[in-house]
Amino acid sequence: MLQLSATFDLQQDVVSSIFKKEATVGIIKEYSGIVDTRILNIERDGGVLYSWKGETGTTRIGKYDPNTRQNKLLYTFDKQVCVSSCSLNKEETLLAVSLAQRTRTEERLRPVSKCLTLLIEIHPINNTKVLKAVDCRVRVQFLHPDTERDSVLESHLLLVAEDGYVEQLHVMLVRQEGYRVVMLSPECLARDRVAEEFSWVQWDSQTQRLFYLTHREKAVLKCVQFSHDRDCETLFELVLELPSNPFTCMRFVNLGFDHHQETQQEREEMRMVVITNNTGSMCVCYSQPACVNQEITYTIVLVHRGCSKTFSVALDGTPSPCSTDLLPLFIPIGYYVVVYLSGHFLHCINTRQQELLCHSLFLSGVDAELGVLGSDSVVLSLPESSLLDLNTGRMYTVDLNPSFLMDLLHCSHRRPDAQRLAALHCLLLYMGPNAALELKIIDWICDNVMPFDTFDQIQEFILASLYRIIYKKCLSLDEVLPYSSVFEKKKVPEALDQVPGVTCTTELHAEPVFKGKARSLQGYWEELQWSTEKMKYFEAVPNPRYRASQNLPDWTKLLTTLKLEKSKNKKASNYLRHIEENTKQVLSKVDSWNLDQKVVLLFQEEDSQQRALIGLMVDKLREHLNRHLPRLGKKKIDVLVVNYVAKLLELIRRMLESVWLKYKLGPLVLCLKQQGSSAEWTVFHVMCRILEATKTLCLPLPPDLDNSDANEELKFSIVKRLPESMEQRICHLWDHPISSACISRDYVRGLLEKHAKTKGSMFMERDEPGFRPEFLPLTFLTKILLDVEDRVLNPFEEQENVDARFVEETALKQTLILMGFQDK
Numbered sequence: 001m002l003q004l005s006a007t008f009d010l011q012q013d014v015v016s017s018i019f020k021k022e023a024t025v026g027i028i029k030e031y032s033g034i035v036d037t038r039i040l041n042i043e044r045d046g047g048v049l050y051s052w053k054g055e056t057g058t059t060r061i062g063k064y065d066p067n068t069r070q071n072k073l074l075y076t077f078d079k080q081v082c083v084s085s086c087s088l089n090k091e092e093t094l095l096a097v098s099l100a101q102r103t104r105t106e107e108r109l110r111p112v113s114k115c116l117t118l119l120i121e122i123h124p125i126n127n128t129k130v131l132k133a134v135d136c137r138v139r140v141q142f143l144h145p146d147t148e149r150d151s152v153l154e155s156h157l158l159l160v161a162e163d164g165y166v167e168q169l170h171v172m173l174v175r176q177e178g179y180r181v182v183m184l185s186p187e188c189l190a191r192d193r194v195a196e197e198f199s200w201v202q203w204d205s206q207t208q209r210l211f212y213l214t215h216r217e218k219a220v221l222k223c224v225q226f227s228h229d230r231d232c233e234t235l236f237e238l239v240l241e242l243p244s245n246p247f248t249c250m251r252f253v254n255l256g257f258d259h260h261q262e263t264q265q266e267r268e269e270m271r272m273v274v275i276t277n278n279t280g281s282m283c284v285c286y287s288q289p290a291c292v293n294q295e296i297t298y299t300i301v302l303v304h305r306g307c308s309k310t311f312s313v314a315l316d317g318t319p320s321p322c323s324t325d326l327l328p329l330f331i332p333i334g335y336y337v338v339v340y341l342s343g344h345f346l347h348c349i350n351t352r353q354q355e356l357l358c359h360s361l362f363l364s365g366v367d368a369e370l371g372v373l374g375s376d377s378v379v380l381s382l383p384e385s386s387l388l389d390l391n392t393g394r395m396y397t398v399d400l401n402p403s404f405l406m407d408l409l410h411c412s413h414r415r416p417d418a419q420r421l422a423a424l425h426c427l428l429l430y431m432g433p434n435a436a437l438e439l440k441i442i443d444w445i446c447d448n449v450m451p452f453d454t455f456d457q458i459q460e461f462i463l464a465s466l467y468r469i470i471y472k473k474c475l476s477l478d479e480v481l482p483y484s485s486v487f488e489k490k491k492v493p494e495a496l497d498q499v500p501g502v503t504c505t506t507e508l509h510a511e512p513v514f515k516g517k518a519r520s521l522q523g524y525w526e527e528l529q530w531s532t533e534k535m536k537y538f539e540a541v542p543n544p545r546y547r548a549s550q551n552l553p554d555w556t557k558l559l560t561t562l563k564l565e566k567s568k569n570k571k572a573s574n575y576l577r578h579i580e581e582n583t584k585q586v587l588s589k590v591d592s593w594n595l596d597q598k599v600v601l602l603f604q605e606e607d608s609q610q611r612a613l614i615g616l617m618v619d620k621l622r623e624h625l626n627r628h629l630p631r632l633g634k635k636k637i638d639v640l641v642v643n644y645v646a647k648l649l650e651l652i653r654r655m656l657e658s659v660w661l662k663y664k665l666g667p668l669v670l671c672l673k674q675q676g677s678s679a680e681w682t683v684f685h686v687m688c689r690i691l692e693a694t695k696t697l698c699l700p701l702p703p704d705l706d707n708s709d710a711n712e713e714l715k716f717s718i719v720k721r722l723p724e725s726m727e728q729r730i731c732h733l734w735d736h737p738i739s740s741a742c743i744s745r746d747y748v749r750g751l752l753e754k755h756a757k758t759k760g761s762m763f764m765e766r767d768e769p770g771f772r773p774e775f776l777p778l779t780f781l782t783k784i785l786l787d788v789e790d791r792v793l794n795p796f797e798e799q800e801n802v803d804a805r806f807v808e809e810t811a812l813k814q815t816l817i818l819m820g821f822q823d824k
Contacts, residue, residue: 001361001363001404002331002370002399002400003404004387004397004398005396005397006372006396007386007396007397008066008393008394009392011392011393014048014050014052014064015035015037018035018037035052036053037393038051038052040083040085041085042256043142043205044090045090045144046066047063047088048066049256058080059077059079059080059083060076060077061074061095074088074095075097082100082101082259083099084261085097085255085256085258090142090144090152091155091181092123093122093181094120094121094122094157094171094173096119096157098118098137098139099115100114100258101113101114113134113135114135114136114137115134115138116132117133117134117140119157119171121182124179127183127186129183129186129189134163136162136163137161137250138159138160139159140157140256141157141158141160141256143226145226153173156171157169158210162249162250164196164197164250165193165195165197165198166193166210167191167193167194168191168232170189170191170192172184172185195224197214199213199247199249199251200253200272201250201252202252202253202274204254204274204383208225208226209223209276210226212224213240213246215242215246219242219246220238221240221284222234223235223274235514235521236513236528237512237515238512239509239510241509242286246270246286253273254383257390269288269289271286271287272284272286273330277332277334277335279472280475280524280528280530281335281352283351284300284303285299285339287339294315295312295315296313296344298310298328300337301509302351304528304531306536308506308508309354310507311347313501313502314501315341316365329341332383332385333398334385335430336348336351336426337351344368345364345368346367347502348422348426350425352471353425353484357418357498357502359421359422359425359484360422361419361422361426362419385398385399402427402431405423405426417452417493417496418498418499421486421496424441424460427441428441429467438465439658441461442654445686449686451693453495454495454496456693456696458655458690458693459696459697460484461655462699463484464483464484466482466644469643470644473640475527479534479538479545481546482545487547514528537628538628544628546620546625548617548699549696558576561576578615579612581615583611583614583618585642586614586646607703610700611703614645614703618642621644622641625637645700652690652701656687659687660683663683665679737810737814740806743810748785782808785807
């Protein structure tokens with residue numbers, strides 16, 4: 001399910017480099033061959049800080065740069081020390097270090113603090129200042145703010161103490177002799193108290209945010225946002241329904257790795273992590289160890305959705321003595337949160353489409369294994385979709401595996417529908433624009449052309465692909481645009497609403513409190529606040545999600561209006577001109593395609609019905625978004641809507657062209673000169689299924705082919721392969737001499753057959769204007785038709801009389817063509 005790509009290997013990228021460098025200076029002989037190297041921290045730029053010891057009696061700190069793949073020595077202690085925390089400022093001029101101090105036997109009578117925190121000048125190596133000497137662990141972390149300045153002469157350092165408080169130190173720097181960067185006043189550094197009285201803390205280096213949990217009467221999650229101008233502000237608070245005293249000792253998340261903590265083997269009562277996404281979403285994930293009955297429970301608080309989901313999974317196998325220590329990892333992958341418990345299950349939870357279980361993928365057994373990680377690995381989840389195996393010192397980036405997901409689709413006879421639907425959405429939504437992958441999905445649709453029992457795969461392909469194109473524009477688009485055809489059903493099938501082995505309960509959670517000033521709530525925080533406030537509106541409004549199928553009555557009415565105005569040769573109304581203008585805007589986007597690369601020739605200005613539906617969809621979708629999301633602004637909504645409908649037409653074109661290319665068909669196929677091949681029949685079947693899928697959703701199709709000789713032959717060959725009842729309906733839609741001739745012939749045949757069966761019918765001369773006595777056979781036929789037309793109804797469904805003048809002119813034209821006096 002997940003593919004892990006190695007990005008860092010401590011042995012290959014660091015230890016081997018250490019041996020090479022030591023060998024060049026002749027020190028390698030002093031080593032016994034083992035270098036005690038440990039990862040300390042990972043900074044915002046991806047740089048890995050590490051320490052190592054050898055038999056030389058020193059401890060050194062270095063940095064591995066993932067961009068240059070080079071190692072750099074930062075500092076050397078003249079004796080062996082136990083580095084428990086370390087951080088480097090952005091300019092690489094200051095190094096903060098916390099040392100875990102152990103009292104030697106001969107020094108027991110002398111009091112020694114357990115933790116010594118130092119601030120070291122390293123450019124060049126100069127002063128060392130003691131920041132703290134305390135009896136609790138202290139984690140250090142420099143801020144790495146976004147700034148366009150090349151050289152910043154101030155640094156800001158966080159000291160996070162095990163006693164439950166955070167201090168921020170402001171270190172002013174000065175440049176000397178052109179290259180020396182030293183502390184300006186090391187004896188009096190400015191300090192601010194950032195947070196206090198917490199039991200859990202998490203640092204997000206990419207966003208420069210500090211989350212912490214306080215627990216007095218209720219558990220409250222708070223967040224401090226740091227900015228580039230040395231300001232920090234508590235912007236966010238959220239009450240959580242957590243167990244009482246969830247953490248009996250301090251828990252640090254994303255604040256480096258302490259290899260010397262005395263409580264390293266103590267039992268972890270709960271695992272908790274906050275996951276944010278730049279589109280404005282926030283998830284609070286937490287879990288407790290497995291219960292005695294071998295059931296594990298984990299909760300995802302969807303802050304941006306105003307609800308929380310608690311999942312319970314029964315673990316397979318016999319209870320193990322250490323089952324109470326089982327805690328899953330929470331791994332962010334895009335807007336998915338992967339919950340992974342080694343040896344048991346992997347749950348890929350969709351945090352944007354969370355209504356149904358079928359849009360999240362649950363795997364167990366062999367499917368849930370991550371091969372490169374051993375059963376005894378100590379694995380930590382890192383930001384930016386990464387994992388760290390502390391035992392081996394390897395880091396991996398984590399991603400969804402498209403090959404595995406495609407295998408899930410192809411093994412449809414052994415997979416439940418909910419799993420197939422979830423895999424399809426992972427491929428379409430998460431993987432992004434990938435032409436090769438999209439072609440594989442279309443191949444799968446062709447091989448399984450009939451809809452499944454619980455969902456239509458063509459409809460899912462269209463809606464999910466369209467959603468992927470626009471979902472990053474605004475988080476609230478999740479609530480107003482469709483992403484799955486499942487919601488078109490009156491009742492969700494039970495097979496999609498349940499996942500074997502997993503139970504889920506949904507609860508509303510307390511509203512978050514945004515405490516920042518108006519100027520501070522920008523970017524991410526502004527989007528999150530607006531999303532949480534908008535959720536109250538969506539909960540009160542029935543059916544806020546757009547459904548194109550609801551446009552069917554309006555489309556029928558629009559077609560009637562078009563037909564009426566055409567028959568009376570009236571000038572188009574303002575509304576019809578408005579609809580046509582919408583269509584032109586959409587097709588202007590489509591016209592930018594390279595016509596030379598087209599296999600199926602579409603978009604040629606002919607199909608008035610589809611043009612009307614295109615314009616109507618633009619109008620209805622624009623109206624829907626302006627009603628529910630006026631914050632986006634009319635101009636942005638206009639662009640979004642036109643692009644949305646244009647992408648829909650493009651998507652259907654790509655489906656058609658992929659099918660034609662798959663079966664090696666050119667533009668001139670399905671003709672009557674030869675018997676249709678199996679490939680042609682398959683393509684025709686897929687085209688009918690696309691028509692069926694789009695018709696059910698009332699989605700527009702690309703306008704039809706023009707009437708060139710090649711396309712005329714193609715369309716006529718398609719019409720002749722249709723069942724007779726469908727052929728008659730198509731003839732009424734196709735404004736072409738061939739269609740007119742079919743209508744006339746069938747109409748005359750029906751009239752004459754009924755006339756022949758009517759006894760006593762007499763032919764009477766009529767002196768009415770409009771007859772053409774110079775063409776006597778046609779005049780005689782027309783008189784017969786006029787005689788019986790009043791008493792015989794049109795055999796077609798419309799129950800309308802066909803104008804005899806129309807039949808006369810059609811017959812005359814066909815006669816002249818057959819006699820060679822006129823071209824088609």
